[in-house]
Amino acid sequence: MAALCFFLILNAEAAAAVRHGQKITGGGRNIRRNLIDNGLGRAPPMGWNSWNHFGCNIQEKLIRETDDCWAELNRDSKGNFVPKASAFPAGIKALADYVHAKGLKLGIYSDAGTQTCSKTMPGSLGHEEQDAKTFASWGVDYLKYDNCFNTGTSPKERYPIMSKALLNSGRPIFFSLCEWGREDPATWAPKIGNSWRTTDQNDKWASYAGPGGYNDPDMLEVGNGGMTTEEYRAHFSIWALAKVWAGPLSGNRVAVVLWNRGSSKATVTANWSDIGLKLNHSTVVNARDLWQHKTILPINGQIAANLESHACKMFVLTPQ
Structure with missing residues (x-):
């Protein structure tokens, strides 16, 4: 797999379609699952996330993709995200075109709060429809949606808003809920997104995973210097x-x-x-x-x- 990452790079198989109400075989029996109807996630997403190693030290020349820190601190006069010009001079759309030309998928990051976890760019709370349309216009294929600065509102209230916005954006976008597992997302997130953060202790959630929706134990620590x-x-x-x-x-x-x-x-x-x-x-x-x-x-x-x-x-x- 090529080592580039606009947050995550997905292979084509990971974007294969799964339809709402599809019959799924698992554990020796057929079951029905009420899945989000965005046509994505038949196979688990596979790719690489720049955050654990590079953090905010990202730029187009270095990795051609990013996690948090990809936008300016403030939105423009119309309330739109502004890609950080110093890091991505050609803009996100050009980067997406580059990634797609390699046969890969482009992922991006935002937050279901007022700011992202790095505190260097705004979150999408209150701007869900606007941001979803922006991501779609750029050609984004995957959204990781974090849980920082959430104003104390339940994720069960905040995450469905972005889910609906993505469904209305006109582009299939894999929706990854990074809710941190605080309110047992495996029990409610399948109707909203394609994967959900479970925290690292995820063994009790095995029965909830399957085509169309996956438990997400978060990222690998490869390359961070603490191991051989x-x-x-x-x-x-x-x-x-x-x-x-x-x-x-x-x-x-x-x-x-x-x-x-x-x-x-x-x-x-x-x-x-x-x-x-x-x-x-x-x-x-x-x-x-x-x-x-x-x-x-x-x-x-x-x-x-x-x-x-x-x-x-x-x-x-x-x-x-």
Whole structure:
């Protein structure tokens, strides 16, 4: 995936349509979910967010996208957002065109309050219709909507206003609610948005996630300097597995991460039965190393890796 990000860059698959009231299969049964009718979110969004590493130190030349801090502190005389000229001299529309030309999607950030969390630009509270139309006119595909400076009003009152504004904007925009999980958004947000922040303790919300609406445990910390490269790789791999794991992959494949949680080098081994492979012990598979971008010679019965402290290997196993 290309390393550019106007807050988030989504792949085309993540914008595949899901229609209101669609029948969804999950957990061995068919269920119906009352989902927001914006035609988005059949697959979980995948991309990169600039905030955790760059914060407000963003500019067009550096990353071609941003999170918070992309607008001037004040709106123009008509109440519109003003993109920060020093950071984005060509404007957001030109940036969106650039991102779309790469076959990617463009995401942007705002807040369901009077200011964004950085205090450097206005929020969208009271300007929802206006801002939604602005985002649509720029070609934005994704909105992360934060919860700072919210005037003490319940998110159940504030977030539906932006949801309706986006639906009326004339452009399908993936709506990501960053409500922080304060009022159990998994129980009410599916009717409003396509994903909702759950806080990092999200295990109790698994039954609420599915095509059209997703639990959002927020961002990775890769690149921020507090861990080694191996630890970042483990963080990324296990986060990826935790987000997408729901059983075997397509084509009878299986994803597996071998992770050394110890303080010294060690060999980590997984037998087919350990990782849920419904195969005989003698079944031969090809193992694709996702970090090294190479396929290991056919193996059978188990997979093993000699790992440094806190390092990991991530494989996709394909039966021959």
